[in-house]
Amino acid sequence: MKGVARSTTAPTGAARWWLTAHASLVYLFFYAPIVVLVLYSFNDSRIIGGWDGFTFRWYGEFAENRSVRDALAVSFRVALLSTAISVVLGTLSALSIERFRWRGRRLLDGVLYLPIIIPDVTMAVMLLVFFSEAADIIDRLPFIDLSSGLETLVISHVAFNISFVSVVVRARLANLDPSAEEAAADLYANRWQTFRRVTLPQIMPGVIGGALLAITLSLDDVVVSSFVQAIGSTPLPVFVFGLVRRGVSPLINAVSVFMLAASTGLVLVSLLVQRIRSSPGEPKELIP
């Protein structure tokens, strides 16, 4: 029915032509700079204007560069740790808001929204001030050693990642039919069994999607990280930001393309995972 309705209202003639042309230009605007950057990363010339032929030289330099490798290691460690923590906290909070009515529910909902909409400079300043004021107190806590620098990064990244994981998992939960959970309860499954065997498998795409998003956001973060990092634990984006402010170089081109490929790959996988939908009434999952 929708298709029929659209056929008589869809733009025709000149309007249609303009819309198509406009859309093509916007996509060109989106992707042309990226294509140019990728091409330049294979350029043998040191000067931006010229083209001296194809080379892998800059990628070789990037692989051998000690500071780049160290920064990359910091980035990966922080991304994995912060993702692990925020996936657990984010999923629990999503279940709590979406599945239960309790008094602090709206408060948690509101607090979860803040890190998503807050300007990153504000968040960075907040955490910087917090760590300088509370350093003594936090250092006294067990398991946490702020001097290594990794902890402040992980703590900060979790603070914004919980919200993103929570949003993705909630979207998944909201589209779930609760009747499967009710059926499990009717069949004498206890709460843990119901969660483990029914709810968790169904929300898994949301959890994985949220996790990939959290890794991406953590690997991409510049502003918050550059404020809370300690000397000796600079994550890759902060390192690159420092280089970029000084100017353009073929090495930055190569590192940039690598970062872009990593984040684009993660996003694509995340989009794919979230599109997986369990077919209506999967009996395999319910009957052991």
Next chain:
Amino acid sequence: MTVIDPPAQVDPPVSPELETGARRAASRRGFLLGLPALLYLTVFFMVPLGIVVAYSFATRSRTGRTELRDWNLDAYARLGDDVVRTIAVRSLWIALATTLISLVLAYPLAYYMSTRTPTVRNILLVGVMLPFWSNFLVRTYAWRVLLDSDGLVSQATQAVGIGETRLLFTPTAVLIGLVYRYLPFMVLPLYAAIERIDWSLVEAARDLHASAWTAFRRVVWPLSLPGVIAGSILVFVPSFGAYVTPAILGGNKEGLLGSFIVSQFLSARNGPVGASLSVVVLSVMLVATLWYFRSGGRNL
């Protein structure tokens, strides 16, 4: 093996006590599940936020330390200074221009997307989502490469005969960078709003002899307004406090709020002024968001 009898009644009446008991148990479970996230965000988000608010009323010692005593409004009074006002007004203009340009670019695109077949629509959607989530530092850097005096943009204008362009480190470059970064934030809510429109309403308008333009103005545009508002907030708020894009493309020659706040904390060592500005930026964000929810908006 015992055979379990099916319940005699399909819907057994539940005693009120049992019902409140069940509700209490559910409430406790919800609380316990939400508690870890709530605690974490309280300690590592709300407390830092509180400290920044406290800083904005605190005193700056002669050595540049922020001392949490002698509470005052001096930092807020400083916001009236010419320097701060100029920077705030400039940031406001840049943010407004970014929002407006994004809206003009995104609306026809969102309209185009929502009138495609589902398959094409999904491909176009992924095409917008990818830049939305992929590394923005790198995407901003790409513009630095393009806008350099030897870059492709300048080469192109020279080839056409307009002459060399020096866009890098100008407000125009910052504007291009911000639109480039935040355009997906405008396209996605617009698309969500336009895609939901019941097209039979447009058809009805056309049947009643409305021109295509009138049908758009009186039917499609009003119905897409939630998307327009959501997109505008999502673009305006982050570009108002933008820091990285102006640093890379503007060279920080023309101060904007983001870099000014940063400099107050790092180089000028004036915590109270930096904090009071952060509070202002935050309030703008909160007011915009609350206004959006109050005006019947759904999730951002």
